[in-house]
Amino acid sequence: MPSAYRKNTSWRGQARINGQRKTKDGFTTRREALEWASEKERLAKESKSRDIPDRPFQDALERYRDTISITKRGQKFEIRRIDRWLGKGDARPDPLVYIPLEDLQSKHFAEWRDRRLQEVAPGTVLREWTVLSAICSQCAKEWGWLHENPMSRVKRPAEPDSRTRRLQEGEFDQLMIATQYDLINPPESKRERIGAAIVFAIETAMRAGEICNMSWEDIDLERRTVHLPKTKNGNPRTVPLSTTAVTVLKGLQGLDDCKRKAFGLKSDSLDVNFRKIRSKCLIDDLHFHDLRREALTRLAKKVDVLNLAKISGHTDLRILQKVYYAPDMAEVALMLD
Structure with missing residues (x-):
């Protein structure tokens, strides 16, 4: 705010421009001093605004989607989120898209946060927050479309409690009955291969995307390993295979649908079909990714924590302990005797 004394x-x-104080002496009246300071701040603001292109935030979303998102491994999900904000398909455009870049402020993202928290879980808002913040940072650091990331001054929603869901008694058997999968016969149908993927996930702690992208050239059945050249955190890793996991893979060999990719499944298809099978079994709130927690908790009884981290690909043991390792304390109590 302009001031005079x-x-x-x-x-x-006295004027404040870009956080710095500018002063000038020698004015006859207080009014003259205030007029000078006000004019200084006005000109600085106009100059700053002229640096920002006359575009709506919609243009930033589209440019990021078409130039940055398409280069990412998780592009499908990121592009889907951006398209929803833009109003593609059945979605209504978010009010953010209409705001000119030069007018975009932290309050607009605070309003977006509050809207979304009324519609979806905090975890979903946080995932969307990451995308929006990356777009704003790109605008500020690379494109010159913003002077700063306005989301840096907005309070993030609180982190939700970590999931602890594991398979409950009888649920694995229900899933196997629903998929009609067994280790003896080759899983020729897609439904049977979903069952094979469930067993393989529990044996290896691999993610759904890693299982679906696994090719035969990455598998060494003699050494009982599978090499994953691309993983979620960008670091390749090699996963050891149990005898059950090897049996699952041998059952897939020679199937027409599994000549290139071992399971012949796409991530989207695995997710959709797993949900259908889960619903058919009347199993509540079980995600395919929960099988990774189930697997790591089982593996923790067989290997030390460092080898467990090597299998899972975690570089931060705190995340491994907090999110994925969910032991039954009654079983731990028996170990103390």
């Missing part, structure tokens, strides 16, 4: 027999004007 006396200095000896004259008045000094």
Whole structure:
């Protein structure tokens, strides 16, 4: 805010420009000093605004989607989120898209946060937050479309409690009955291969995407390993295979649908079909990714924590312990005797 105060027999004007104080002495009246300071701040603001292109935030979303998102491994999900904000398909455009870049402020993202928290879980908002913040950072650091990331001054929603869901008694048998999968016969149908993927996930702690992208050239059945050249965190890793996991893979060999990719499944198809099978079994709130927690908790009884981290690909043991390792404390109590 412009201000003025006396200095000896004259008045000094004071303006704040880009966080810095600018002053000038020698004004006869307080009004003259305030007019100078106000004009200084106005010109600085106009100059700053002229640096920002006359575009709506919609243009930033589209440019990021078409130039940055398409280069990411998780592009499908990121593009889907951006398209929803833009109003593609059945979605209504988010009010954010209409705001000119030069007018975009932290309050607009605070309003977006509050809207979304009324519609979806905090975990979903946090995932969307990451995408929006990356777009704003790109605008500020690379494109010159913003002077700063306005989301840096907005309070993030609280992190939700980590999931602890594991298979409950009888649920695995229900899933196997529903998929009609067994280790003896080759899983020729897609439904049977979903069952094979469930067993393989529990044996290896691999993610759904890693299982679906696994090719035969990455599998060494003699050494009982599978090499994953691309993983979620970008680091390749090699996963050891149990005898059950090897049996699952041998059952897939020679199937027409599994000549290139071992399971002949796409991630989307695995997710959709797993949900259908889960619903058919009347199993509540079980995600395919929960099988990774189930697997790591079982593996923790067989290997030390460092080898467990090597199998899972975690570089931060705190995340491994907090999110994925969910032991039954009654079983731990028996170990103490």
